[in-house]
Amino acid sequence: MSMQLATLRDLSVLYRSGSTTRPALASVNLDIVAGERLAIIGESGSGKSTLALALAGLLPDNAERTGQIAWPGLGRPPVPGGDIGFVFQDPGSSLNPVLRIGEQIAEVARRHLGLGWRAAHGRALELLARVRIPQPKAALAAYAHELSGGQRQRVAIASAIAAGPRLLIADEPTSALDMVVQAEIVALLDELVRADGMTLLFITHDIALASGFADRLAVFSDARLVEAGTSAEVLARPQNAYTRHLIGSHIDLATPPLIAGATQ
Amino acid sequence: MNAPLLAASGISKTFAGKGRRVAALDKASISVARGQTLGLVGPSGSGKSTLARILMRLVEPDAGRIDFDGTDLLALSGEALRTTRKRIQMVFQDPLAAFNPRATVAGALADPLRVHGLLGRRQRPAAIAALLERVGLDPGLASRAIHEISGGQRQRVAIARALATRPDLIVLDEAVSALDVSVRGRILELLVELQRKEGIAYVFVSHDLAVVRAIAHSIAIMDAGTIVERGPTPDVVANPQSATGRALVAAVPRLVVGKSD
Known part of the structure; x- marks a missing residue:
């Protein structure tokens, strides 16, 4: 049996502003299995963030x-x-603009792994190579604004x-990036979590x-978890109308074009 | 084949950067047929935006020529430019940034009518209601503030607003990229329907080849300031000739039913 990393029971979140409240999550029950790649799917206002x-x-x-x-x-x-x-959508806002790239990564290793600065910098260099930043040594001394969106x-x-x-x-993590870079970042995340046994x-x-x-998909709409299951199950046999709508709205290279006679 | 509505040729543009000059466009040429859609696709920084902007004359090129319906667009100025510019409109990615958020829907639509002297004050409410109906919105929305309506409505x-001046061409710069996928499809359908009914041509700028394929008759692929490939949509998608074209095709997420591991 697979081990749960985290369990969410009847989890609800309300946002309060002045005298009004807005539910952002309503009675969510979900298990996160250790080592799995779980995708949380939803549109704006669904509660996924x-x-x-x-x-x-x-x-x-x-x-x-509550919950x-x-x-x-x-x-x-x-x-x-x-x-x-x-990892947030906009790396420009999560990275500190006035700290060198190497310092920011080393700081995390220093604080949480108790490494000295020297070892922490060594770890930063190793990590930059792992995420395939070109010329990782030079990147240690760079600032975030000197890098492209994908590199950030x-x-x-x-x-x-x-x-x-x-x-x-x-x-x-890829919504602000173009699709070629998006494919590279997704492949990188997938590779890293597999190699380290992380849960994603x-x-x-x-x-x-x-x-x-993803191994499993959990679909959110209007603050509620409407469907969860393995990726194959959810795509092949979506149980919820909203999930079917999302699948139906997808556009890829096999979708019938909206225009007739695409040549002159 | 008829003369194209718009033909841009040899467009070059260099921006001055920190101590160096960055070539944003290097002899780029495109053409747009009347009543049809050209998809302009490429990665970030490829020069498509x-x-x-140069087609709109929001940015002046360093070199090149743009013929719009028999007129040398880059040679126009003053009143002649204003008259021609009415016929080319633009829609941006983020509609909230394109409007004053406190303005009402009616106010946002009255602006182009007023600026281009299209209608007297008294005819405007009816014209605004008609515009809202043409894009599938309830005319009752006219009194609402821009920030109160949904992203899709915006x-x-x-x-x-782009339709207000009865344009022949609308340049859409990542116009559906920020929308929820379920809203995106309906906006694309609206664009196609307007084109079919009113014969408007589009330049549809996007990094998403799949969306472009759904609505464009022809595609031009850009990379590093140059057009690396162009042709009818089915040919470009089925058999991309450039490395950029192949990368864009490969990057389109496909629904994977039954993941192989």
């Missing part, structure tokens, strides 16, 4: 959480940044895995992108 |  923030303990102050998140796979509450690595996201991934987390949460929570609006590599 | 308003 709130789920990630709740797991990582990063909910903003105006959020009210339980337990970590049987850890046996203790997780240390953010140590047990859980987080590779650095953000290196930083997120620097402490050797059990769970890597990637929240729309991959949050995306793109069910096709997720279905290419 | 710069080329789109992009419909942006399209309505």
Whole structure:
């Protein structure tokens, strides 16, 4: 039987602003299996990012959480940044603009692994090579703004895995990137989590992108988990109308064109 | 074949960067047939948005020529430019950034009518209602603020605003990229329907080859400021000749039913 890393029971989150409240997650029950690649699928306002923030303990102050998140796979509450690595959509905002790339990654290794600066810098160099930054030695001394969007996201991934987390949460990590770079980043994440035995929570609006590599899909709509299952099950036999709608909305190179007679 | 509605040839543009000059476009040439869609596809930084802005004359090229319906577009200025520019409109990726968020829908649609002197004040409410209906929106939305309506509704308003001057060509720069997938399909259907009914041509700029394939009659693929490949959509997608074209085809996520491991 597979071991659960985390279990969510009746998890609800409300956002309060002034006298109004807005439910962001409503009574979610979900298990995260150790070592799996679980994709959280949803559109804007579905609650998928709130789920990630709740797991990582990063909910903003105006959020009210009820229900339980337990970590049987850890046996203790997780240390953010140590047990859980987080990759955001926009690496420009998660990387510090005035710190050198090497310093940012080394800082994570130093704080969570107790390494000295020298060893931490060695780890940073090793990680930059692992995420396939060209000329990793030169990149140690670079600033985030000197890199392309795709390279910044590779650095953000290196930083997120620097402490050797059990769970890597990637929240729309490719939405700001073009599709060629998107394919490279997804392949990189897949390779890293397999090699290190990490659990991956991959949050995306793109069910096709997720279905290419995730073991399981959990589909969210309007703050609710509407369907969860293995990728193959959910795609072949979607049980929920919204899931069917998402699958039907996908456009790829086999979708019939919307225009008639595409040649003159 | 008829003369194209728009033909841009040898368009070059260099931006001055930090101590160096960056070639954004190097002798790029494209043509757009009347009432048809040209998909302009390429990775980030390939120059596709710069080329789109040059077609709008939001950016002036260093070299090249643009013929628009028999007129030398780059030679126009003053009143002649204003008259021709009405016939080319643009829709951007983020409709919230394209509008004053506090403006009402009616206000956003009245702007182009007023700027181009198209209608008197008294006819405007009816014209605005008609524009909203053409993009599938309830005319009752006119009094709502831009920030109150959904992303999909906002992009419909942006399209309505582009339609206000009865253009022959609309340049759409990543116009569906920020939308939820379920909304995206309906906006694409709207664009196709408007083209079929009103004969509008589009330049559809996107990094997503699959979306471009769904609505473009022909495709031009850009990389590093040059057009690396162009042709009818089915040919380019089925048999890409350039490395960039092959990479774009390979990068399209496919629904994988039954994952092989």
